[in-house]
Amino acid sequence: MAPAVTAAFLASLVEVVEAFTIVLAVATVRGLRPAMLGTATALVLLAVVVAILGPLLDRIPLQALQLVIGILLLLFGLRWLKKAILRAAGIIPLHDEDRIFAAEEDQLERQESSGGHLDWLAGLAAFNAVVVEGLEVVFIVIAVGAGRGLLIAASIGALAACALVLLIGALLRKPLSRVPENTLKFAVGIMLSAFGVAWTGEGLGIAWPLRDFSILLFAAVFLSAGVCLISVRRAREAAGTPR
Amino acid sequence: MNTPITLLRAILGLFADDLGFALSVLAIVLIVGVLACLLPGLPELTGALLLTGCVAMLIGATLRSDR
Secondary structure (H helix, E strand, O other), X not given: OHHHHHHHHHHHHHHHHHHHHHHHHHHHHHOHHHHHHHHHHHHHHHHHHHHHXXXXXXXXXXXXHHHHHHHHHHHHHHHHHHHHHHHHOOOOOOOOHHHHHHHHHXXXXXXXXXXXXXXXXXXXXXXXXXXXXXXXXXXXXXXXXXXXXXXXXXXXXXXXXXXXXXXXXXXXXXXXXXXXXXXXXXHHHHHHHHHHHHHHHHHOOOOOOOOOHHHHHHHHXXXXXXXXHHHHHHHHHHHOOOO | OOHHHHHHHHHHHHHXXXXXXXXXXXXXXXXXXXXXHHOOOOHHHHHHHHHHHHHHHHHHHHHHOOO
């Protein structure tokens, strides 16, 4: 249970921090009303998605569910891991919440000067951010929790992350740029990739010899590969040979 | 007007912003699936192939990626 809750918590932490940055920018430029309206509308949409998906999951045979979610986890987790490795190696820039906040503020102010319906546009920006990041949270909770009776545990992990970010964000009232996002993404990428291999294998009818302990073994393999890749890419960058 | 398209692109991008990488992972799963059907008595072999295939895809994609 602990790996599922931890994965849901850490992944949700990253996603909620990203959504919080945009919502905060909207609230700073246009006030709380459009920010809250966009966020609330997005949360209602997410609740509808969960209400529709929840009962559907119960109707899908377990093996098919494991296969589909396992493949999606592999695509999602390996993508996160690859980007985290490239960021850690300095190949692509780190996710900078302060820069994103400033860019969003700048865009909203430019829209204001061009005479657009700013409250509407600002609310839409908050809506988009919460829907996109929220869907990632919903997917991660379903992916690590469904099929093993861990949906509630994973949901608690995600809700704890939301509560933590909102609490700290409300106190600080500025982007949470000191959260080590890339380290978290690296860790979550490893966990999701490990879950992805385990679930895809089970969906394909592979009975893992070590059962659930296999996930820890897979995580160790991805961690080793990730650490080695960071070193290799850093060395290549230092030597000035990108390829 | 563009919001649904923007959202759809963002959601698809969660899984497949690098199409070649996504297709490579799917190809590994397909190959392992076929092998798992042909060799049901060798879960260690097919399982190891799935894991090493995914790690190999990760290594290849990470080494190929530019700025």
